[in-house]
Every structure is written in C-alpha cells, then in structure tokens.
Amino acid sequence: MGFVAQPVSEALAGACFAPDYASARARFLAAAARAGARLDVFVNDAAVAPDGGSLTTDVAVLGPDRADRALLLVSGTHGPEGFVGSAAQVALLDAIATGAPVPPVRVVLVHAINPYGFAHITRTTENNVDLNRNFIDWSAGAPGNPAYVELHAALCPSVWTPEALAAADAARIDWIGRNGQDAFVDMTSRGQYTHADGLNYGGIGPEWSNRTLEAIVRRHLSSAGRIALIDWHTALGERGQPFFLCFNEPGGPGWERAGDWWGREQVETRGGFGGAARPKYTGLLFHGVQRYAAQADVTGAVIEFGTVDMDDARRALQADRWLRFGDAAAADPRRAALREQVREAFSPQSLDWQRSVLGHAIGIQHATLAGLAAWR
Numbered sequence: 001m002g003f004v005a006q007p008v009s010e011a012l013a014g015a016c017f018a019p020d021y022a023s024a025r026a027r028f029l030a031a032a033a034r035a036g037a038r039l040d041v042f043v044n045d046a047a048v049a050p051d052g053g054s055l056t057t058d059v060a061v062l063g064p065d066r067a068d069r070a071l072l073l074v075s076g077t078h079g080p081e082g083f084v085g086s087a088a089q090v091a092l093l094d095a096i097a098t099g100a101p102v103p104p105v106r107v108v109l110v111h112a113i114n115p116y117g118f119a120h121i122t123r124t125t126e127n128n129v130d131l132n133r134n135f136i137d138w139s140a141g142a143p144g145n146p147a148y149v150e151l152h153a154a155l156c157p158s159v160w161t162p163e164a165l166a167a168a169d170a171a172r173i174d175w176i177g178r179n180g181q182d183a184f185v186d187m188t189s190r191g192q193y194t195h196a197d198g199l200n201y202g203g204i205g206p207e208w209s210n211r212t213l214e215a216i217v218r219r220h221l222s223s224a225g226r227i228a229l230i231d232w233h234t235a236l237g238e239r240g241q242p243f244f245l246c247f248n249e250p251g252g253p254g255w256e257r258a259g260d261w262w263g264r265e266q267v268e269t270r271g272g273f274g275g276a277a278r279p280k281y282t283g284l285l286f287h288g289v290q291r292y293a294a295q296a297d298v299t300g301a302v303i304e305f306g307t308v309d310m311d312d313a314r315r316a317l318q319a320d321r322w323l324r325f326g327d328a329a330a331a332d333p334r335r336a337a338l339r340e341q342v343r344e345a346f347s348p349q350s351l352d353w354q355r356s357v358l359g360h361a362i363g364i365q366h367a368t369l370a371g372l373a374a375w376r
C-alpha cells in the first residue's frame with residue numbers, strides 16, 4: 001500500500017497555488033461552489049488582514065450528513081505554511097467538481113484555521129500563539145519547559161545585526177555542546193507556555209482558532225466514528241518531498257492503519273530533525289480533534305513538505321519573531337526582505353517545488369480517501 005504522487009502541470013499548480021491569503025480564500029470558495037459543497041464561515045473579529053480585510057476560517061463540507069467515516073483536511077495551522085494545504089484542498093474540490101469518484105464518506109475541508117498567520121505570513125496567531133501547541137487540556141494547566149527559559153534570549157534576538165545573530169548562534173551551539181542535540185530540538189519544538197514573546201508559545205488558554213476548530217468538529221463530525229485527519233504543514237524533511245508525523249500511538253492500530261494508507265516506511269521514518277529524536281510535542285491540533293470528536297477513532301498526521309534546510313528555517317523563525325517583537329521601526333527597510341525570507345522558507349514560490357508538493361498531496365489525499373473507504 002501507499003500513495004502515488006500524481007503528475008501536476010504548470011497550469012494546475014498555477015491554478016491551485018495562490019499568491020496571498022485573500023486570493024487563496026477566493027479560490028477555495030470558488031472551488032467549493034463548483035464542487036457543490038456546503039459552506040460554513042467563521043470570522044475572526046479580533047484582528048484584520050494587512051490590507052484591512054477580514055480574516056475568516058472557511059469550511060467546505062461534502063458527502064452524506066450522517067456518514068460514519070470522515071476525511072478532515074486542515075490548512076494554515078502555521079500561517080505561511082497554508083499555501084500548500086490550500087492548494088491541495090482546491091485540487092480536491094476541483095477533482096470532485098469534474099467527476100472524480102469519491103467514496104460515501106463525509107469530507108470536511110478547513111481552510112486557514114489560523115487566518116491571521118496566513119494573511120500576515122507569520123507562523124503564529126494574533127496573540128503570537130503557535131496554534132499547534134495550543135490544544136492542551138487547559139483544565140490540567142500548562143506543562144513546564146524549564147530548559148526553554150535558559151535559551152529564550154539566544155533564540156529570540158531583539159536586535160537584527162550580524163553581531164547579534166552570531167552571538168545568539170554561539171550561545172545556542174554552546175548549549176547544545178553541554179546538553180545534546182536531542183535535548184535542544186525537544187526544548188525548542190515541544191512548546192512553551194511562559195514566554196508570550198517567544199518561539200513555540202502555546203498561549204494562556206484556547207485561541208480563537210482552537211475554539212473555531214472545536215465548533216467545526218462538533219458541528220460537522222459529531223456523527224463520525226472514524227476520522228482521517230491530515231494537517232498540512234511545511235519545512236520538515238527533504239525539499240519538495242513529504243514527511244509524515246503520525247501522532248497515533250506507535251505500534252497501535254491507528255499507527256498500523258496510517259502505515260497501510262501512506263506506506264509503512266513513510267510513517268516510521270526518522271530524520272527531519274537533523275538526526276535528533278522526535279520532540280515530545282504538547283498541544284497538537286491532532287490532540288484537539290481527538291478531544292472534540294471523543295466518540296471517534298482518529299487516524300492522522302501532520303504531513304510536511306521540505307523547503308529549506310534546518311538552519312535557514314530556524315533563521316526564518318527568528319526573523320518572523322523579530323519582525324513582531326524586535327527593535328525595527330515600522331518603516332525599517334529590512335522588514336520587506338525578511339518577510340519575503342519567511343515566505344520562501346515556508347512556501348517557496350518556485351514552480352518546480354509547487355508542482356512536486358501538489359502532486360504528492362493529491363496522491364496522499366487520494367490514498368487517504370481509499371483507506372477511509374476500506375476502514376473496517
């Protein structure tokens with residue numbers, strides 16, 4: 001078993017990949033209308049787009065009302081990573097509109113679950129919250145991450161000069177020398193709940209995007225007993241290639257099922273963290289779907305597409321964070337170039353890259369639908 005990447009023409013990639021959030025939204029809504037999907041629109045009143053436009057999470061729903069099996073595809077959890085997921089969703093809607101056979105399952109496409117991040121080309125929400133660390137059980141309190149406290153200053157330079165960046169790198173390398181690469185990757189990736197201006201900040205309560213996902217799941221997936229979830233992301237793995245982070249228990253039935261759908265070697269792959277062990281993530285969107293659809297078995301993954309190497313991705317995250325909290329004035333000429341660097345690190349505009357990732361995404365979505373139909 002496994003998926004087969006589909007060939008993607010320049011025209012198809014151009015039609016599916018939008019240049020910005022507003023265009024992505026317009027293409028998604030048009031494709032949903034062509035496919036005859038029902039729409040559910042959630043407006044984020046707490047913020048606006050850079051051009052003053054509104055921010056919405058748009059949901060397209062297809063298939064039988066009381067289907068036991070459902071496919072849930074999410075885009076834009078990390079803002080600038082949303083272009084790929086959006087393109088994959090548009091491609092699926094257009095395949096359905098042009099008569100592609102779909103098994104009798106419910107299909108729920110969540111476009112731009114973090115619309116602020118998508119519109120502003122920034123990883124986090126309007127409150128600098130990493131949405132994929134926000135789905136903890138808040139009644140149990142936030143988990144600690146004491147090691148993050150030691151490195152916050154080195155990870156988050158407030159001045160963007162070669163000297164400041166070199167000093168930050170030296171502090172990081174020194175810390176890794178004393179504590180190891182596994183500890184570093186875990187500490188910087190798992191999530192932290194103490195530094196509101198820091199990286200991988202999980203927040204102080206459920207974000208608007210979190211509450212919106214809860215409403216979507218309760219409204220559209222309450223009859224589902226079996227849910228296949230793909231949360232589309234970028235920046236881990238080989239450039240242009242998919243990298244799977246399955247969050248079902250390793251060796252358990254969900255893990256086995258994911259291996260059947262996508263290929264065992266894909267699901268069990270290591271690497272993608274510079275050779276370090278996988279971080280002990282907290283508050284993943286996957287956990288949120290499990291909690292909000294407690295009646296269902298959820299099989300799913302974050303599926304990433306590689307973009308740039310880890311050093312460039314880390315620098316882009318630092319730039320993203322500095323653009324929000326650093327010492328630059330609004331008119332600082334470095335701003336536009338750094339924002340472009342963030343965009344390229346998380347959604348390259350190379351047509352070759354877009355054709356490759358869209359071809360893989362279409363193949364993966366197809367294999368997931370087939371696996372869902374065969375799930376007994």
Ligand SMILES: [Zn+2]
Nearest residue numbers: 078081233234
């Ligand atoms: Zn991501």
